[in-house]
Amino acid sequence: MALIDIKNLNFKYAGNDEQTLSNISLSIESGEFVVICGASGCGKTTLLNLLKPTLAPNGKKEGDIFFLDKPLENHDERQIASDIGFVMQNPDSQIVTDKVWHELVFGLENIGVPSNIMKRRVGEMASFFGIQHLFRKKTSELSGGQKQLVNLASVLVMQPKLLVLDEPTSQLDPIAAAEFIQTLHKLNTELGITIVIVEHRLEDVFPLADKVVIMNDGKVIMADHPRNIGETIQNYPEATAMIHGLPSAVRIFNGLKQVGSCPLTVRDGKDYLREHYTPLEVSNTVPIEPTNEKVIIDIKDVCFKYERDMPDILYKLNLRINEGEVFSVLGGNGVGKSTLLSVISGQRRAYKGKVMIRDKSIKKYKNNELYKHNLAFLPQNPQTVFLKSTVEEDYEEISKVIGYSKEEMKKLINDTLNRLGISHLAKKHPYDLSGGEQQKAALGKILLLQPSIILLDEPTKGMDAFSKKGFSDILKEMKKQHITILMVTHDIEFAAENSDRCGLFFDRNIISIDETTEFFASNTFYTTASNRIARDFYPKAITVEQVIAEAKQSERRYVQSDEK
Structure with missing residues (x-):
């Protein structure tokens, strides 16, 4: 029964x-x-x-x-x-x-x-x-x-x-x-x-x-x-x-020959590669090209606590973000990652240290100058950005604040809805949307501000894989426009696929900042399942696509050596 x-x-x-x-x-x-x-x-x-x-x-x-x-x-x-x-x-x-x-x-x-x-x-x-x-x-x-x-x-x-x-x-x-x-x-x-x-x-x-x-x-x-x-x-x-x-093991299986039984776990994936492919002596993964070295966010010895008699959440934190790069911050729950974004965005004020945006302290920005076509912040809870009864009305409100004409506003809203694939949600109340749909709708509201710096707090939370792929494409477009992205995320795979550099938040500070491939390839837990599967074969492969590419390359070499 x-x-x-x-x-x-x-x-x-x-x-x-x-x-x-x-x-x-x-x-x-x-x-x-x-x-x-x-x-x-x-x-x-x-x-x-x-x-x-x-x-x-x-x-x-x-x-x-x-x-x-x-x-x-x-x-x-x-x-x-x-x-x-x-x-x-x-x-x-x-x-x-x-x-x-x-x-x-x-x-x-x-x-x-x-x-x-x-x-x-x-x-x-x-x-x-x-x-x-x-x-x-x-x-x-x-x-x-x-x-x-x-x-x-x-x-x-x-x-x-x-x-x-x-x-x-x-x-x-x-x-x-x-x-x-x-x-x-x-x-x-x-x-x-x-x-x-x-x-x-x-x-x-x-x-x-x-x-x-x-x-x-x-x-x-x-x-x-x-x-x-x-x-x-x-x-x-x-x-x-x-x-x-x-899971990565299943995606690797589907991206290769689909020979034998489908692997499900990291251990299965390792066994699958061991059985069908050979290790490469030199990794073929292509490192991400270095970004423009112009520093756009400069955080110097920042300290922050919520109350005078409470412990520091941020302590002598230093971080420099270059123009046009995607920087991801990873770490455990409750360590201070979201607090860091609220301090950078000016929502909270550090009691010590400096937060510089474009070589100017955020304290010196006046009359919303910090936010107009400059810096935008998407918080962890997307519901907090909605004020109106429909997504479209919310978008119209933000367009009015920025000062677009009616024609500009209509075109920008339609372009944003189409870009995110949420045109069918325009007439719906934001609270009636699923978690992933709310996340995309909130992101659209941020994009309407046309900022040059975007702070994202768990932007892929509740998103399905297809939506994440679309969001990745948007990040790539923004990089071409030299828009700077600082992202706090628990989504390791997404960070590996889209970041230029990553850092781990630990003990009130950001440690171990490195280029993305080096960051994940040297970690044990804060790394992708793809890397855990393939690190004995292709040590620098940190995404499913990289593992598949290197496996195919090693297969070709294996076949060529057999022919000789």
Whole structure:
């Protein structure tokens, strides 16, 4: 008997003529680990929300969702609250109390669990997750990774049969994200909890799945074991765009001969290269050409703390960014990366040191001179940049502020919408968009400012692989225009593909600044899966494309040596 059985499900939002979900039929067995992926706006989150009655959106639903062989709507609400747990994308959206221990008991109190059982469950769950040291802490003091772990623990203390997660790692650094996914794997294998997770970052979660579901335009295109997905995805034209979002080992397999079984993990990828290719003595990767050496951002001995009696977040930080380069800052959650951007943008003021933009202290810029066609900042939460009822109205507002004529404004807005592939979102409320769509719409608003310096805080958060590729093209265009990009990101693969230089934020400062290839090729954890797969064969290959190119080159040499 299937735990969840979805039959001919259709859904459209209230006031919307378009179908968000179309003829979805999907069966999820008890104990399965199911990964759902697809482009932003394809209906993944809507599908998940329909699995949790209290989160179900307002609209017209057709078809059936059965839970334990009984229509979902016929189950007792109190029981469903326990049986189906839900973890949201944004950790802060789910936290409702001020203390960790309050958060853990909140759900149990609401369903009337006796005090002695409640205490036992909470103690057991805190021990399982290793969060005893956080038990008395304020939730506001936790890092993003800790908050998400507390959210997960507060759901699991209810002893659910089904755990549903909507992009739970989107705001976590790579190490915290990998640890979170391994925790889910442990819950699935040791406790037998059925897991359904929507993710764009598939590197860690894809190999763990019993079933991968690929969605496109509100439909299920593929639903199969991950290895079968990797081996057959090119036979499904509607799903081929998803190849760019699959784990590096799968992409390397698809980019080469597709001989044998599709590798899923780094270890599989290493074995695949070892079996079919030979190492190169000299790397053929082409280093990124050096950028113009004119310094555009110069940070000198900057110190910052939020309050007088609090520790420094930034301490004697020095950084120089050249005109026209893309510089990426990586590092753990809560170390100060976003704070750095807020100081550079003038939103927060350092108590010591200087922030120079174009050889001029930001303190000396007057009357929005710093921002008009000069510097723009896209914050981590894209919702904070929206003020109007539709994306188009928001864009018109920013155009008026800059002083464009009506004709210029109309052309710039249309060009920006088309450039980002979001023309169909122009009439929608920004808050009705998916996370990835909000990110693209917010980026469009920044581009309308036509700045020469752009600060980006987690710009690819919630973006699908196809959207990231489009964003990469935009970054390349901006580089040609000598626009300077300073980007804080957890997206290692994106940073490797698009940065000129990278630095690691650690201990209140930016350390180990280096050219991108050298930076990633010498790291152990803060490096790409491609490099971990190929470093014994092609040490300087840090992207999937570079690994494929070098593997083909080594294959040619191997064939030539055989002929001799």
